[in-house]
Amino acid sequence: MTTSQGACVQSPIDIAEFEAILLARKQDLLEILALRNANIKDLHASSLTDDSDVISAQIQGELDSLIIEKYTLELAEIEASLQKIIDNTYGICEMCDDTISKERLTIKPHARFCITCRELYEKNQPKS
Template sequence: MGKVNLDHFKELLLEKRQQILNGGLLNSTEDLHISTDDLADEADLAQSVINQQVTFNMRNRERAKLRQIEAALERIEDKTYGLCEDCDDPIGQKRLTNQPWTTLCITHAEERERELGHFHSVG
């Protein structure tokens, strides 16, 4: 991949990282506390627990994406960015534009999805 493309994707990754860090989701703790008013009503308590679970899931996804972005930035530095980790073929520009942290070409990404789908449907 040429230097111009690498610079473009590096900027894109840095922008995505900044969006996550500035989004406040990783730092907010407001919805993680259960109000003593909610303890008296089971429905309110249940809703608070559901809200907490949703927030935990969103935070986990954002943290995972942040780790993927950091790993992609490291691949840019070590000159392996844009290569599929399974076959070492270049990952398509459109795929990298849509998901700049990806490590798989579309063929291998679809293969993994099928494997995971099969695994989940069996279990």
């Protein structure tokens, strides 16, 4: 949104709307994590004898483990965002203390940084 002078004016965020989005995603993640953990338990409990079945189960277990790791990190970010709602700091960039745009929060409701600071953060991360 812009003013008649062309300056950017940010639309206010609806905290309740983002809280509902975060809570829904948290529930989805908990269900996915429970399913993936059950898959891994089932793989460990199975007695596979065929080499191809063992390899397939190993690949599936590794995939489930990677998904669990990724979603566990996202869940922690969501929990942090929900705590920020409680602390009245939701939507504030952790680097510059400016407001994170509604557009960015719509795309990533658990964003920690505004887009400018996110780019700086990524540039300073070690290359893997």
